[in-house]
Amino acid sequence: MSSAADPTATFFQNLQSCGLLTAAQLRELWGWVAHQKPDLPTMAKEISRRGWLTAFQIKEVARGRAAALLVAGRYRLLDVLGEGGMGRVYKAHDTKMGRDVALKVIRKEKLVNPAAAGRFAQEILALGQLTKHPNVVEVLDADQVGDSHYCVMEYIDGSDLTRTVRDRGPLPIPEACEIIRQAALGLQHASESGLVHRDIKPSNIIVPRAGGPVKLVDLGLARLMGAPADEDSHRITQEGFVIGTPDFLAPEQARDPMSVDVRADIYALGGTLFYALTGRAPYEGGNPTEKLLKHCTEPPPPLRPLRPDAPPQLEHLIHWFMAKRPEDRPQAPLHMALALQPFCPPPAPGTGAFAAPGGAGYGPAPVRHPRASGTYPLPHAAPARGLPRARPSPGYPPAYPHPPGYGPPALPLPPPEPSPSNQVFKLPPQATDRDPIRRRSEARFPVGPVLVALGALFVVAVIGIAVYRLLLQSQPAVPEPFTNTSGMKLVRLEGGTFRMGSPDTEPGHRPDEAPVHEVTVRGPFFVSATEITNGQYFKLMGSNPSKGAKIAARPEHLPVDNVTWDEANEFCRKLTEKERGSPWARKNWEYRLPTEAEWEYACRAGTATPVAFGERMVFGNQAVFKPDGTDPLEIADETLRPLPVPQETGKTEPNKFGLYDMHGNVAEWCSDWYKSEAYRDAAKDNPTGPADGDRRVVRGGSFRDAASLTRSAARTGVRPTDRHDTIGFRIVYAPVVK
Known part of the structure; x- marks a missing residue:
C-alpha cells in the first residue's frame, strides 16, 4: 500500500525523516506496527505510552510539520506553554546543554510590521542587560533563524499566581x-x-x-x-493605546x-x-x-x-x-x-530565606530579630540608584501595636488613603494642580462628619463579614460526569446513607466487619468506572511495577498491580496537577483514593446483599475471583480454571452505579488506616477511619481470592509499603478531605 493511501505509513515516514527517534526506536516501532497493524490514532497512543514523544510532537509530526520542532538545530520543542499577542512560548529541550528551557517565538505574521519586530528586539535587549537574580526568570539565548526571532529562557516547572x-x-x-x-x-x-x-x-x-x-x-x-525617546523612533505603542x-x-x-x-x-x-x-x-x-x-x-x-x-x-x-x-x-x-x-x-534557621540578595542598593548584612529565627535585611540609608527617596507618610503614628505572630514592621506604615470621589469621567491628557482627580485625592475629610463616616464603615464591615461567611459556606460548583484527559471515565455518585459492614449470618462474615452500622457518605463525588490500568499508570508515572503486565500479551488494559499505597497516592497527586485547568476541574477538589466508607457505598450501589448482584455472583460475567466449586457465593462451571492474571477492566457486568470490577479482579487500596475494631466507635457522618495505624485498608478481593472474600463488606489491612500482584486501586474525584 502506498504511503499516500496509508496515513500510518506516511506518519512513520515523517518519523524517519524528522530525527526525533533513534534508529533502535524506529526498528522497534516498525516491528510493533508490522505485528499489530494499527491505525494512526492507535500508533500515536503507543508512541505516547512508551514516552518517546509528547502529544504536541506527535500532532506536529502527523501534520507534516516535524521539521519545525527543531529550532536553530539545537532546541527541540516539547509542548506549548502559553500564547500572547506577540508570540508563543514553548517548553523545549536544549540538546546542546541537556536541559529543558522555555523558548519564545515571535509570530511570523507579526514581522511584516516593523514596530512589532522592533518591540521584540527591544524586549531581548532589555532582558539581556539583566544579571542573574533568583526572583527573575533568566534569559539564556536569543537569535534569529530565517524570518523567525526567538529568545530562550530558563524553564520553571510551576503555576502562575492566577491559576494558583x-x-x-x-x-x-x-x-x-x-x-x-x-x-x-x-x-x-x-x-x-x-x-x-x-x-x-x-x-x-x-x-x-x-x-x-x-x-x-x-x-x-x-x-x-535611560534610552533616548525622540518622537517616533522608540514609541512602540500607537497613540491612544495603553x-x-x-x-x-x-x-x-x-x-x-x-x-x-x-x-x-x-x-x-x-x-x-x-x-x-x-x-x-x-x-x-x-x-x-x-x-x-x-x-x-x-x-x-x-x-x-x-x-x-x-x-x-x-x-x-x-x-x-x-x-x-x-x-x-x-x-x-x-x-x-x-x-x-x-x-x-x-x-528556617540558617537558611537566610528572608535575606535580600547582595548587590548595590540592598543594604548591609541582614540582622537577626529576637522573635523569629532567620534573618531580616535592613535597607540602606539611601534608596536604590536612579529612584527617588521614599516619602514619609504624614500623620501616621511612628509606633503602633503590630499584629501577633507577624513580628515588628520593618518600615512605618502609611496612613489610610484619603477617599477621593468615585465620579466617572473622561480622563484628561495630563495631570496638573488643577486636575480634579488630584484635587479630590488631596482633599481631607472634614472633622464634623467623622462619626457619620465611622458608623457607615461599621455597617459596611458587618455586611462584608456576613457576605464573606456566606461565601465560606458555599460549596464549589459540581462538574458533570466526564472522561478525563487520561481516558478515565468518572461516574457521579450523589452520596447517601447505607448500612456498612455485615451481619454474622452472612456467608464469609468475619469479626472485623461488625457491628453493622449506619453511615452517611456526603456527595456528590466521582468514582472511576474501572480500576486504573497499566496503560493509564505508565502514561502518567513513566514506569510500571505490574507483574501481570510482564506475562500478559496485551497488558495495557489490565488493572495495574504490585503498587504500594504511597505510589497510588502519588498517582492521584500527579493526576490532580495534570488536570488543573481542565473544564471539569474545580477549586478545592482533588483526585485521591476513596475512603473505606466511600468504597463500600460505591460497591453496594444501593443493595444490602452480600454482593451487588444479590446473594451470589457469576464467575467471569459478574466478577473475577478464584472458583473452587464450594464457595456459597459463587456460580461457576466446575471445568473453569482460575486466571493467572487479572482480567481486562470493564469486561464484567457493572453494578447499578455503573462501576466495574468492584468484586474481585484486583483488590483496591483505600485511604483509611485499618483496625479490626474500627467499626465499634466509627463516625456516622462521612467517616475517614482511625487516626493512625500500621496498615491501610484494602477492599474488594482479587482474582486469587474465593468469592466470599470479594463481598461488599469484606476488608483486610496491608502495610502501605508492601507490594502484591493482587492489589491495585481506583480513584475518586471529590472535595479535599479536611
Missing part, C-alpha cells in the same frame, strides 16, 4: 505576602538595570511546584528607562504609558497582593475603560471585609502600595519588600 488562586482560593496571609515580597525583590533588581515591567499581574508571577524562589516573568513590555492589564494598571500608566517609572509596577504589585488575598481584582468593571477610570478615581479597595483575619496594618500597606499619586507610594520595590516582611512566614 483559582485552584486553591484566596491564599493564607503569610504565603501571599511572601510571594509578593519575592516578586518585589525581582522587580527591584530589574529596576536597578533600568527596566520597568509595565505588565505586573498574577499571571506573570510563577510559583514553582517543588519549592524554590518565586519568579517574575514576561518582561516583554519593558522599556529601557500598555498593561486594566485590572492592575496604575493611574499614571493609563494616562501616559511611556513615561511611567517603577512606581507604576509597585501599584500593580499591590493590586496583585489584593488579588492573592481575596481572589478578586481590585476593581470590577464591565469593560477595560470602566476599570481604568476606577483605578484613577476610586480609593484603594478595602481588604478586611473580604479577609476579616487580616490585620489592619496589612490593609494600610495595600492602600499605600496603591496610592493614586506615585509620590505617595513606596519609592522602590525594596521598600515594599521590607514592609511586607513582618507578615511573611519565618525562615
Whole structure:
C-alpha cells in the first residue's frame, strides 16, 4: 500500500525523516506496527505510552510539520506553554546543554510590521542587560533563524499566581505576602538595570511546584528607562493605546504609558497582593475603560471585609502600595519588600530565606530579630540608584501595636488613603494642580462628619463579614460526569446513607466487619468506572511495577498491580496537577483514593446483599475471583480454571452505579488506616477511619481470592509499603478531605 493511501505509513515516514527517534526506536516501532497493524490514532497512543514523544510532537509530526520542532538545530520543542499577542512560548529541550528551557517565538505574521519586530528586539535587549537574580526568570539565548526571532529562557516547572488562586482560593496571609515580597525583590533588581515591567499581574508571577524562589516573568513590555525617546523612533505603542492589564494598571500608566517609572509596577504589585488575598481584582468593571477610570478615581479597595483575619496594618500597606499619586507610594520595590516582611512566614534557621540578595542598593548584612529565627535585611540609608527617596507618610503614628505572630514592621506604615470621589469621567491628557482627580485625592475629610463616616464603615464591615461567611459556606460548583484527559471515565455518585459492614449470618462474615452500622457518605463525588490500568499508570508515572503486565500479551488494559499505597497516592497527586485547568476541574477538589466508607457505598450501589448482584455472583460475567466449586457465593462451571492474571477492566457486568470490577479482579487500596475494631466507635457522618495505624485498608478481593472474600463488606489491612500482584486501586474525584 502506498504511503499516500496509508496515513500510518506516511506518519512513520515523517518519523524517519524528522530525527526525533533513534534508529533502535524506529526498528522497534516498525516491528510493533508490522505485528499489530494499527491505525494512526492507535500508533500515536503507543508512541505516547512508551514516552518517546509528547502529544504536541506527535500532532506536529502527523501534520507534516516535524521539521519545525527543531529550532536553530539545537532546541527541540516539547509542548506549548502559553500564547500572547506577540508570540508563543514553548517548553523545549536544549540538546546542546541537556536541559529543558522555555523558548519564545515571535509570530511570523507579526514581522511584516516593523514596530512589532522592533518591540521584540527591544524586549531581548532589555532582558539581556539583566544579571542573574533568583526572583527573575533568566534569559539564556536569543537569535534569529530565517524570518523567525526567538529568545530562550530558563524553564520553571510551576503555576502562575492566577491559576494558583483559582485552584486553591484566596491564599493564607503569610504565603501571599511572601510571594509578593519575592516578586518585589525581582522587580527591584530589574529596576536597578533600568527596566520597568509595565505588565505586573498574577499571571506573570510563577510559583514553582517543588519549592524554590518565586519568579517574575514576561518582561516583554519593558522599556529601557535611560534610552533616548525622540518622537517616533522608540514609541512602540500607537497613540491612544495603553500598555498593561486594566485590572492592575496604575493611574499614571493609563494616562501616559511611556513615561511611567517603577512606581507604576509597585501599584500593580499591590493590586496583585489584593488579588492573592481575596481572589478578586481590585476593581470590577464591565469593560477595560470602566476599570481604568476606577483605578484613577476610586480609593484603594478595602481588604478586611473580604479577609476579616487580616490585620489592619496589612490593609494600610495595600492602600499605600496603591496610592493614586506615585509620590505617595513606596519609592522602590525594596521598600515594599521590607514592609511586607513582618507578615511573611519565618525562615528556617540558617537558611537566610528572608535575606535580600547582595548587590548595590540592598543594604548591609541582614540582622537577626529576637522573635523569629532567620534573618531580616535592613535597607540602606539611601534608596536604590536612579529612584527617588521614599516619602514619609504624614500623620501616621511612628509606633503602633503590630499584629501577633507577624513580628515588628520593618518600615512605618502609611496612613489610610484619603477617599477621593468615585465620579466617572473622561480622563484628561495630563495631570496638573488643577486636575480634579488630584484635587479630590488631596482633599481631607472634614472633622464634623467623622462619626457619620465611622458608623457607615461599621455597617459596611458587618455586611462584608456576613457576605464573606456566606461565601465560606458555599460549596464549589459540581462538574458533570466526564472522561478525563487520561481516558478515565468518572461516574457521579450523589452520596447517601447505607448500612456498612455485615451481619454474622452472612456467608464469609468475619469479626472485623461488625457491628453493622449506619453511615452517611456526603456527595456528590466521582468514582472511576474501572480500576486504573497499566496503560493509564505508565502514561502518567513513566514506569510500571505490574507483574501481570510482564506475562500478559496485551497488558495495557489490565488493572495495574504490585503498587504500594504511597505510589497510588502519588498517582492521584500527579493526576490532580495534570488536570488543573481542565473544564471539569474545580477549586478545592482533588483526585485521591476513596475512603473505606466511600468504597463500600460505591460497591453496594444501593443493595444490602452480600454482593451487588444479590446473594451470589457469576464467575467471569459478574466478577473475577478464584472458583473452587464450594464457595456459597459463587456460580461457576466446575471445568473453569482460575486466571493467572487479572482480567481486562470493564469486561464484567457493572453494578447499578455503573462501576466495574468492584468484586474481585484486583483488590483496591483505600485511604483509611485499618483496625479490626474500627467499626465499634466509627463516625456516622462521612467517616475517614482511625487516626493512625500500621496498615491501610484494602477492599474488594482479587482474582486469587474465593468469592466470599470479594463481598461488599469484606476488608483486610496491608502495610502501605508492601507490594502484591493482587492489589491495585481506583480513584475518586471529590472535595479535599479536611
